[in-house]
Amino acid sequence: MLRYTLRRLLGAIPTVLLVIVLAFVLVRAAPGGPFDDERALSPEIEANIARYYNLDEPLPVQFFRYLGGVVQGDLGPSYRYRDSTVSGLIADALPISLRIGGMAMLLAIVAGVGIGIVAALRQNSALDRGVMAFAMLGISVPVFVFAPVFVLLLSVKLQWLPAGWSSTPGLSKYVLPVVSLALPQIAYIARLSRASLIDVLSSDFVRTARAQGLSQASIIRYHALKPAMLPVLSYMGPAIAVVLTGSVVIEEIFGIPGVGQFFVRGAMNRDYTLVLGIVIFYAVLIVLLNLIVDLLYGLIDPRIRNR
Amino acid sequence: MQPLIRKALGHHTILISGSLLVIIAIFAILGPLLSPNSFEATNFDNLRAPPSIAGLHLFGTDDLGRDVFVRTMLGIQVTLAVACIASFVSLVIGVLYGAVAGLVGGRVDALMMRFVDTLYALPFIFFVILLMVVFERNFLLIFVAIGAINWLDMARIVRGQTLSLKEREFVEAARLGGVSMPGIIWRHIAPNLIGIVVVYVTLTIPQAILMESFLSFLGLGIQEPRTSLGALVDNGVSHIESASWLLLIPAGLLALILMCFNFLGDGLRDLFDSRSST
Numbered sequence: 001m002l003r004y005t006l007r008r009l010l011g012a013i014p015t016v017l018l019v020i021v022l023a024f025v026l027v028r029a030a031p032g033g034p035f036d037d038e039r040a041l042s043p044e045i046e047a048n049i050a051r052y053y054n055l056d057e058p059l060p061v062q063f064f065r066y067l068g069g070v071v072q073g074d075l076g077p078s079y080r081y082r083d084s085t086v087s088g089l090i091a092d093a094l095p096i097s098l099r100i101g102g103m104a105m106l107l108a109i110v111a112g113v114g115i116g117i118v119a120a121l122r123q124n125s126a127l128d129r130g131v132m133a134f135a136m137l138g139i140s141v142p143v144f145v146f147a148p149v150f151v152l153l154l155s156v157k158l159q160w161l162p163a164g165w166s167s168t169p170g171l172s173k174y175v176l177p178v179v180s181l182a183l184p185q186i187a188y189i190a191r192l193s194r195a196s197l198i199d200v201l202s203s204d205f206v207r208t209a210r211a212q213g214l215s216q217a218s219i220i221r222y223h224a225l226k227p228a229m230l231p232v233l234s235y236m237g238p239a240i241a242v243v244l245t246g247s248v249v250i251e252e253i254f255g256i257p258g259v260g261q262f263f264v265r266g267a268m269n270r271d272y273t274l275v276l277g278i279v280i281f282y283a284v285l286i287v288l289l290n291l292i293v294d295l296l297y298g299l300i301d302p303r304i305r306n307r
Numbered sequence: 308m309q310p311l312i313r314k315a316l317g318h319h320t321i322l323i324s325g326s327l328l329v330i331i332a333i334f335a336i337l338g339p340l341l342s343p344n345s346f347e348a349t350n351f352d353n354l355r356a357p358p359s360i361a362g363l364h365l366f367g368t369d370d371l372g373r374d375v376f377v378r379t380m381l382g383i384q385v386t387l388a389v390a391c392i393a394s395f396v397s398l399v400i401g402v403l404y405g406a407v408a409g410l411v412g413g414r415v416d417a418l419m420m421r422f423v424d425t426l427y428a429l430p431f432i433f434f435v436i437l438l439m440v441v442f443e444r445n446f447l448l449i450f451v452a453i454g455a456i457n458w459l460d461m462a463r464i465v466r467g468q469t470l471s472l473k474e475r476e477f478v479e480a481a482r483l484g485g486v487s488m489p490g491i492i493w494r495h496i497a498p499n500l501i502g503i504v505v506v507y508v509t510l511t512i513p514q515a516i517l518m519e520s521f522l523s524f525l526g527l528g529i530q531e532p533r534t535s536l537g538a539l540v541d542n543g544v545s546h547i548e549s550a551s552w553l554l555l556i557p558a559g560l561l562a563l564i565l566m567c568f569n570f571l572g573d574g575l576r577d578l579f580d581s582r583s584s585t
Contacts, residue, residue: 015428022429026437140566142517144524144537145558148544152555156548245432245521252525253544263433264525267440275440279433286430 004298012287019283020070024063027276053077075277080269086277089262097258101247103174104181108239111182112189113232117220119190120197131190138187143246147180147253164255177254181246185239192235197228226300233297237290244282320574324567331564335383344374346381347532358552367552369542378534379557385535386516386564389450393515394508396454401461402504408462409469410492420466423459431456432518439527449528453518457511461504468503472496502579510572513565520561536561 050056053076057065069076075086119128154161154176162173200206201224209219248260255261259278266274339346343363350372358367358375366375408419435452442448472478473496481491520537522528529535536557543554 012428015425018425019429022434023437026434026441029441136566136569137562140513140569141562142521142565144521144540145562148540148547148554149558151544152547152551156551241430244430249521249524263436264527267436267525267527270440272440275437279430279437282433283430287428290428 001298005295008291008294012291015287016284020067020280023276023279024066027272028059070280075280076273078271078274080266080271080274086274089274090259090278090281093257093259093262096256097247097251097260100174100177100181100250100256100258101243103178104185104243105239107178107182108185108189112186113193115186115190116193117197119194120201123198135187135191138184143180143184144249144253146183147250150176150180151253177250177256181243181250185243189232189235193228193232196231197224200224200228230301233293233300236293240289241286244286314578318574318578320570321578324570324574328564328567328571331383332387335380335387338380339377342374342377344377346377347373349373366556367550369553370546375553375556379539379560382534382536382539382557383560385529385533386519389453389519389535390512390515392450393454393457394511396451397457397461397511398504398508400455401458402465404458405462405465406469409466409473412470423462427459432521435518435522436527439522446529449519449522453515457514461507461511464503464507465500468500469496472499506572506575506579509568509575513568516565
């Protein structure tokens with residue numbers, strides 16, 4: 001297990017490096033600087049700004065200076081929020097994003113697996129068909145389409161739930177963002193676990209268990225569930241990436257002051273360092289979470305780690 | 308190919324979703340031509356008018372008094388165009404990359420696929436946003452950027468298919484019969500790839516639509532006065548309390564188009580799989 005862990009860890013490093021290099025080069029390849037749209041500046045002031053942000057150094061020097069900072073968790077100063085560092089902005093916004101993303105993931109797993117199991121056990125029934133049709137809807141329709149529709153229906157028309165963020169106290173403001181963010185994942189995980197459980201239930205060892213007279217409930221609990229959950233576990237990696245992308249939209253719609261909102265604001269204001277920093281942060285987060293999923297996978301399925 | 312087309316037409320999912328898409332596309336192209344309204348003419352005496360026959364504002368007007376019907380149709384055009392061009396870009400890159408890896412095989416293949424694996428781990432959508440920030444939301448760039456990141460699945464599938472085709476008896480027979488390598492690729496491998504490539508292109512299109520509308524929704528994609536379904540949904544969100552049709556119409560159409568493409572892709576995959584398994 002230790003060797004497997006180390007191998008995985010080493011495998012993640014090139015990906016992270018690739019992200020940093022790509023993102024850095026992209027930003028520096030930009031035609032025009034981030035301060036172009038302001039009043040015409042005298043050359044002296046421009047030179048001063050360039051010196052302040054180390055833009056007057058050769059590119060490789062800049063890159064390694066930046067990389068050195070990234071390794072220590074320093075993503076540099078923000079170009080627009082003059083008094084803040086990128087790392088500081090992310091650190092302030094992260095808890096709320098994590099809370100919403102984490103709640104959405106949890107909801108997606110619990111509801112998705114539950115629905116998937118029920119559908120698999122009543123395969124081809126009306127219930128199963130209905131659930132799968134709903135799942136197709138959830139997979140096809142993006143978050144930024146049904147989240148506003150939810151708001152229109154549940155907040156504006158029926159006024160059951162609050163749509164705003166900052167002005168509402170209590171937990172009710174979490175309901176719409178978390179459910180909207182989780183819904184596509186619930187749909188996908190339901191489909192995945194249904195297909196996988198049906199597959200496992202037709203395998204030889206389940207037939208043996210059934211021949212030995214085990215009840216359906218204990219077959220599922222002790223034999224079928226664990227292997228059936230492996231595809232769901234390996235979907236967690238991509239799911240995390242999708243939830244992260246979705247959170248950008250959700251934070252924009254509901255006005256939640258999370259990392260995603262800073263990302264969009266930064267993108268609109270051409271705050272290069274902020275956008276660059278958040279891209280790198282997101283990439284590292286995704287790679288890290290993927291790593292954890294991989295390790296869990298190895299823990300559950302010994303065939304993987306001995307390969 | 309002929310019986311396959313007949314079979315496709317007999318397949319309910321494919322037939323319904325396919326013809327719905329064709330109808331939507333025809334409407335999107337003809338609608339703006341037939342309507343007396345223009346997509347950018349503002350009318351400040353007629354702001355946020357609900358859908359009505361009067362003045363032929365079938366979908367009402369938006370916050371600047373522009374006709375929503377024509378704007379929505381134009382949005383569909385842009386959305387479909389982005390999706391098709393982006394899918395074409397990913398088709399070309401993916402098929403070439405996958406075919407080369409599969410045909411050459413060995414160490415080159417391993418290296419090429421390792422590269423694809425590394426790329427898989429990247430959060431591409433954020434790179435596209437970075438691209439949009441840096442290159443000023445260039446219209447053409449959206450097509451290329453979305454296409455350039457969607458080729459990974461295609462490359463994997465084509466590579467796998469090519470590898471297995473290479474070992475099949477009829478290819479071996481052709482090789483023994485003295486057919487040249489380009490001849491084998493052209494006559495035996497390429498025709499057998501078409502089916503699966505078509506299936507995966509139909510599955511790539513909704514992904515491209517999703518990405519474009521995501522960008523436009525955030526205000527980073529298509530820019531005013533041009534519009535796309537994502538941009539229209541975004542505008543609808545800002546007027547959610549006063550003019551719900553501004554949200555519901557483009558949102559509904561976007562959902563419908565995405566579902567049609569997904570059902571179409573699923574149906575085609577069924578068809579292709581049942582053929583390959585028999």
